Amino acid sequence: MQSPNSGQEAGLIDLTALSLEDLHALDDSVVANALRELRHRRCEGADYAERFSDGFGSGI
C-alpha cells in the first residue's frame, strides 16, 4: 500500500527530544511553518471546521 505520507505531507514536527532551552532557540520560521501546517491539517478556517469547533460531543 502506498504511504499516504509519500506526497507533500510533511508530518508533525517532532519536538519531544528538545529541552525548553532548545525549543526557545528554534528558528521562528520553523515554529510558524509547523503551526500553519497543523492548522491546515485540521482545516481550521474552513466553514466545516468552524462548525465542528474544538470538540466531538455526544448528547451535546
Add this chain to the structure above:
Amino acid sequence: MTSAHRLSAADLGALADPAAMPPVVDKLVRAQQSKHRLWLAAIMREAARTAPAEYRAVLEPAYLRLGAAEREDPRAVAELIASAQFGGWASDCLWSLRTGGTVPGLSRLADYATNAAPDPGLPRLAVQADGLRFEVLLDDRDPHLDRYGVPRQLVTAPAEWQDMLARAWTVLVTGHRETATLLPVVISTLVPLRRRAPPSRPVSSTAASCFGAIALSLPDDPVDMAETLVHEFHHAVLSAATDVTALTHRDGADVLTYAPWREDPRPVGALLQGCYAHLGITSFWRRQRKHGSQADQFRADVEFARWRVSTARTTDVLLAAGVLTAAGQVVADTLRATLAKWLTEAVPARALRAAGELSLQHRTLWMRRHLLSIA
C-alpha cells in the same frame, strides 16, 4: 534539522484494530507532546511580538523557571506539558494572542513552573481489575477544561465517580481487554459534566486541544460508562491522528448531511470522526453481547445490530463524498472492511427488528426537522 511524526498506511489501517493499535497510540501520544511544545514555542513568540509587557513581566521569567525545573526533573515537566490541562491552557492563550483578544491566564505558566503538575490538589481516581490499573484526575476546576459546551459538574462526592469507574473498569477489563490496555495510555483526566435537562440526558465530549481528557456526566450504570470511555477514546485517537496527517480536504467538506448519531445536520467532513467513534461503539457492543443478563445481552444485540448498519452506511456516504485525503481514505476503507465482516454475523431476529425500528425512527425524526432547511 528536526524530524517529524508520521503515520504510514499500515499505522492508519491499524486504527481499526485494538490488537494492532498499541504502537500507533504510542506514536500519537508522542505527537501530542510535540503539539503542546509547538504551542508553547508559538505562545512565547507571539506574546513577545503582541504583548511585550506581559511577555517580559510574566512569561519570560516563568519560562526560565520551567526550564530550570526541567533540568532538575525532565520527566515531570514532560508529563506536565503533555497534560490535557496544559493543552487547554496553551490553546486558549495562543488563540487569544493570535486574535488580539484579552489573554487570560498567561501567569498560569508561573504556577506550572512552581508545581510541575496541572493542579496538585485535584482528586485522583485509581481502579484496578485483573492486573490492569487505570488512574485519572477528576478535574472540575481547571478553567481551560471548561470548553465542552455543557457546564461542568462540581464534584462533591468523588466516591460516586470512583465507584462507577471501578465497576466500568471491570466491564472493560473483563470483556474488552485490548481496548482497556490502551485507555490508560491516552486518558489521564476525567472532566465531570452536568447532564442535559430536561429530560436528564447523559453527555460526553472530547476536545482536540485537550488530548488526554474526556468530559462526561456521571453515567447511569457501569456499562454505559465503559461505552462512553471507549467512544471518547476513539475520538481522542482520531483527533490526534489528524494532527499528524490531514484526513479530509477543505473543499466540499462543509456540505451538511445526516449522521445517525446526531440530531443536527453535520458537515460531511466531520463524518469520519463519528464513523470512527461508532466503530469503537459497535465493537464494544459486539463483545458485550456475551456478558450480563439476558436483558443485557438483548440490549447489546440491538446496539450492535443498529450501529454496524448505521456506521457502514455513513462510511459509504463519506467515501462517496470526495472529501477524504489519501490518509483519510485508508482509515475509511479499513473501517468499512471491518464493518463488512461484522455485517455477516448472526443477530437474533427480535434484536434486528428493534435495531431497524430505532434507526428508522431516528432518521424519520431528523428528516422532519431538517430536510427542508438544508435542501
